[in-house]
Amino acid sequence: MLQKPNPILVADRFPTLLDTLLTLLASLSDEEWFRPVHGGEWTVKDLAQHLLGDEINILSGRRDGFSGTFAAIDSWEDLVAFINRNNTLWVQATRRMSPKLICDLLRNTGEQVNEYFRSVDMYALGSPVNWAGPEPAPVWLDIAREFTERWHHQQHIREAVGKPGCTEPYFLAPVLAAFVYALPETFRTVEAPEGTSISLTVTGEAGGVWSVVREEDRWQLYMGKPDNPQAEVELPEETAWRLFTKGIEKEDAHASAKLSGNLDLAEKVLDTVSIIA
DSSP: OOBOOOOOOOGGGHHHHHHHHHHHHHTOOHHHHTOEETTTTEEHHHHHHHHHHHHHHIIIIIISOOOOOOOOOOSHHHHHHHHHHHHHHHHHHTTTSOHHHHHHHHHHHHHHHHHHHHHSOTTSBOSOOGGGOSSOOBHHHHHHHHHHHHHHHHHHHHHHHTOOOOOSHHHHHHHHHHHGGGHHHHTTTOOOOTTOEEEEEEESTTOEEEEEEEETTEEEEEESOOSSOSEEEEEEHHHHHHHHTTSSOHHHHTTTOEEEESHHHHHHHTTOOOOOO
């Protein structure tokens, strides 16, 4: 049975996520701060600096309305290049910061961001969540996107230093529920008859069942599964979040994925990306 997805309301979970990050960072040795993360271009310290930059962007841009100076962005490629360039510049410029100062600043800015998120109208329309589509998105989806950003980068740090955690449903369930909003965008250019449906089942305690259905010349996201979907995909939750954040390649996801029905449509699900860069 299909139903419209429920809003993902996570403003009250940011303080706990921040506490887990600060506890993790406080436990690191000098050597662990400089371990490579997620591909090796950045270190744990670099990634913590990046997270600090995220908080400063929220406070300066959204809370305070300070626009700064931005280049013209006319395409997805321009957006990705702009974000990658700014992230690199920020990380390079903040490498002079000590780990202790980074933690102090993360606590200060993180608490301010948490307070700001609790103050906004979750049901208003805001800016697009780019990987979910170009249209204005409800603020709750934008805030959920910010939750996924902080969560998956913390996972990168945990993996680099061998300290797993934060995969319980309290954290991972809303992350996965947000990530699947990329499914309609993944299928945007796929033509199919009216009523065509593809279901995705993410197994595990934090998982769920979602479908995209072709309706009125566009793809719509639903919770649940229709009686006879044209294609079905099943992914373990660990595979799903890594695939959606480009942590593993599509080919690697196949090892634990189950695809059935129209395999061309099922394969397309594995192209889903729920981050920008």
